[in-house]
Amino acid sequence: MSLTRETVLAALKTISDPISGEDIVGAGIMRALTVEGAEVRFVLEIDPAQAEAYGPVRDGAEKVVSALAGVDKVSALLTGHAAKAPPPDLKPGKPAQPQGPQKIPGVDRIIAVASGKGGVGKSTVSANLACALAAQGRRVGLLDADVYGPSQPRMLGISGRPASPDGKTILPMRNHGVTMMSMGLMTNEGQAVVWRGPMLMGALQQMMMQVQWGALDVLIVDLPPGTGDVQMTLAQKAEVDGAIIVSTPQDIALIDARKGIDMFNQLHVPILGMIENMSTHICSNCGHEEHIFGHGGVAAEAAKLNVPLLAEVPLHLDVRLASDSGAPIVVAKPDSPQAQVFHAIARTLVDRGAA
Numbered sequence: 001m002s003l004t005r006e007t008v009l010a011a012l013k014t015i016s017d018p019i020s021g022e023d024i025v026g027a028g029i030m031r032a033l034t035v036e037g038a039e040v041r042f043v044l045e046i047d048p049a050q051a052e053a054y055g056p057v058r059d060g061a062e063k064v065v066s067a068l069a070g071v072d073k074v075s076a077l078l079t080g081h082a083a084k085a086p087p088p089d090l091k092p093g094k095p096a097q098p099q100g101p102q103k104i105p106g107v108d109r110i111i112a113v114a115s116g117k118g119g120v121g122k123s124t125v126s127a128n129l130a131c132a133l134a135a136q137g138r139r140v141g142l143l144d145a146d147v148y149g150p151s152q153p154r155m156l157g158i159s160g161r162p163a164s165p166d167g168k169t170i171l172p173m174r175n176h177g178v179t180m181m182s183m184g185l186m187t188n189e190g191q192a193v194v195w196r197g198p199m200l201m202g203a204l205q206q207m208m209m210q211v212q213w214g215a216l217d218v219l220i221v222d223l224p225p226g227t228g229d230v231q232m233t234l235a236q237k238a239e240v241d242g243a244i245i246v247s248t249p250q251d252i253a254l255i256d257a258r259k260g261i262d263m264f265n266q267l268h269v270p271i272l273g274m275i276e277n278m279s280t281h282i283c284s285n286c287g288h289e290e291h292i293f294g295h296g297g298v299a300a301e302a303a304k305l306n307v308p309l310l311a312e313v314p315l316h317l318d319v320r321l322a323s324d325s326g327a328p329i330v331v332a333k334p335d336s337p338q339a340q341v342f343h344a345i346a347r348t349l350v351d352r353g354a355a
């Protein structure tokens with residue numbers, strides 16, 4: 001059997017990060033993993049002040065990978081963080097400068113996850129995709145921009161208020177290897193967010209630009225359903241590299257998904273692909289498969305619109321139970337077929353250079 005990236009990552013996950021206590025992949029310090037034939041190379045990016053503590057970590061990581069079948073040569077390097085970008089100058093009263101889309105400091109790519117219709121599983125897909133990318137060694141952020149119904153704190157098992165040590169910038173929260181910020185962390189639980197357009201756009205801009213995201217390979221943005229102010233603001237204020245459209249197979253969801261694709265086309269945001277969620281129902285008792293909402297509707301629509309179909313995610317009780325308990329299925333049952341679908345999407349995006 002030839003050596004795979006997954007085998008190497010699984011071995012590396014047995015090594016702990018002495019600072020965070022997570023494994024070194026989940027802690028987000030693994031960089032630039034390459035597996036070429038029998039040769040494996042990777043970098044551990046660390047705080048230079050902690051270099052001494054990481055010497056044994058590097059040696060341990062090198063050792064577990066060397067012990068894998070099919071490995072001839074391992075090269076593991078320690079590098080220091082790049083210095084953090086200074087916080088943006090956000091003096092109150094400074095008039096807003098009209099500007100085009102900007103890069104979020106430290107963030108390499110932005111992927112928007114959108115749906116035309118509510119409740120089709122956009123947040124579930126965003127959370128699982130973020131965790132799957134983190135498990136594959138990417139530095140991932142998740143911005144819950146679903147300001148009307150933020151659900152990422154629950155899905156990622158994060159609670160409490162984000163700190164703002166200087167009163168200007170906000171420190172994001174982190175779990176399952178994903179750096180996360182959500183309006184749900186700024187409001188009281190159960191409190192409805194009743195905001196009008198301009199306030200809403202201000203809140204989104206603040207979550208993008210004032211949060212200290214750190215260095216990220218990709219920021220996933222979980223958008224509210226539909227084609228409204230938040231979607232427009234995101235595309236106008238930030239350089240969005242691509243959008244993923246989630247839909248269930250029914251016609252009614254597909255009509256709205258089409259509107260979403262049309263909106264991103266108008267905003268010049270490339271469509272990375274569509275995902276059919278709740279595609280096939282798999283009975284958790286007997287494994288019987290049935291198509292509750294029909295099946296294949298999204299594949300047909302994607303073909304018609306000439307966009308890739310990234311995956312068909314089954315409707316399975318475990319997916320909901322995992323999200324409700326704060327550890328998405330990719331984390332709770334990483335080897336389940338449901339989790340594997342999300343891993344496959346993550347791999348496709350990494351292979352395409354999109355994440």
Ligand SMILES: Nc1ncnc2c1ncn2[C@@H]1O[C@H](COP(=O)(O)OP(=O)(O)OP(=O)(O)O)[C@@H](O)[C@H]1O
Nearest residue numbers: 118119120121122123124278314315316319320323
């Ligand atoms: N593949 C799936 N299998 C089982 N349950 C699922 C699946 N996808 C989503 N769900 C469940 O369906 C519900 C709605 O999903 P989710 O909150 O992700 O949708 P959404 O599109 O983000 O909704 P909103 O309109 O609130 O933004 C949740 O309870 C979630 O756990």
